[in-house]
Amino acid sequence: MNKKEKYLAKTLYGLENILAGELEKINAQDIKILNRAVSFYGDNEVLYRANLELRTALKILKPIKKFQTKNENVFYRKVSEIDWTKIFKLEQTFAVNTTVNSRIFTHSRYIGLKTKDAIADLFRKKKGKRPNVDPRMPNILIDVHISDSDCTISLDSSGAPLNQRGYRDQTGVAPLNEVLAAGMILLSGWNGKTNFVDPMCGSGTILIEAGMIAKNMAPNINREAFAFMQWLDYDAKLFFDIKNELQNKIIKRPEIKIVGNDISETVLRMARRNLNKVGMARNFIELENNDFRDFTPPPAPGIVITNPPYNIRIELEDSIEFYKEIGDNFKNKYKNYDCWVLSADLEALKHLGLKPEQKIKLINGKLEARFNHYKIY
Secondary structure (H helix, E strand, O other): OOOOEEEEEEOOOOOHHHHHHHHHHOOOEEEEEEOOEEEEEEOHHHHHHHHHHOOOOOEEEEEEEEEEOOOHHHHHHHHHOOOHHHOOOOOOOEEEEEEEEOOOOOOHHHHHHHHHHHHHHHHHHHHOOOOOEOOOOOOEEEEEEEEOOEEEEEEEOOOOOOOOOOOOOOOOOOOOOHHHHHHHHHHHOOOOOOEEEEOOOOOOHHHHHHHHHHOOOOOOOOOOOOHHHHOOOOOHHHHHHHHHHHHHOOOOOOOOOEEEEEOOHHHHHHHHHHHHHOOOOOOOEEEEEOOHHHOOOOOOOEEEEEOOOOOOOOOOOOHHHHHHHHHHHHHHHOOOEEEEEEEOOHHHHHHHOOOOOEEEEEEEOOEEEEEEEEEOO
16 A cells, blocks of 8 residues: 655635635645645555646645755755665756745855755665766756745656646747636536636636636646656556546536637637647637627626736726726627636726626736636626
8 A cells, every 4th residue: 555645736816715615636745834835644546646636736746755854064964964866866867946935045056056955965876876967858857945044955756847738849938827717627627518618818827727627627737747757656547547537537628608709819829729739620619710899709608817917017098998898898799707817907897897706816927916806797
């Protein structure tokens, strides 16, 4: 039986509760909600499922040592106390990723170098040689997080961030993070059973995430490599059994409409290519090329989730008038729809002319945004 280990799933601000709910569904245990992260316990099956199935996780880390450090010498000694020869082999390459928020340590790159030195010196002492560092395609990825004097050393089980699903070759001017798009859909409560519309869809991220939910398709089912595949306890048979099970659960053609619209034919071409990459181009997602004012949604009931332009990221001639027109459009064309709008233009959002049922604070890139819900009667 697999041993249960502690893990940390990193996410975006405002999605912690959604991520905790996803972890419950894959039988993770002792789930604790933190700031932009959720900790949990699980065996190898839970770890593999977390990387394949979680829509709102950015990374899955396995903490291996926590300690306090007051200077670089203490830091080096503490890292040297870990027996790295039991974690990876001499012939494997490694890299170090650092996040530092500390008055003691001001350069994350320097901490990365000290970590590499401590690991290399330990290998040389025990094995007579040091492993190679490969910053681009390492076998083992080590995560160092320092907050003031608190330090956590972890193994990164994911490798490339989990929001990089592999379908997005091209994007528009201000693309939405895939994890944020999926999180918005899950926050709305949409379950893939009613029509779904994005009247300003850009390169299609929200549409694709909705399509994967409707098809019961694990977000990283098509990814070929995860960092845990290089770990000494990797169970290839278990991983491929889980992957085959998830493949068999995919719904070929859901009986709903998912429709995207955008004014720009250029970004719609990008959206078509992205849909193609995930096998949805000629499936059940339709794309239309209109100004949002001229677009007609499919019959209700349905849901709108959209991330319209806002003056901070894409220049608008008159953002307040633009948002007023969005609200008027909802009132006239979207009766019996639930409409959700993400925007960081908090002033313009007030001029939508509709009373929000819910206001959820999210962070889009570095911008504080609101994800507002409007019910159109």
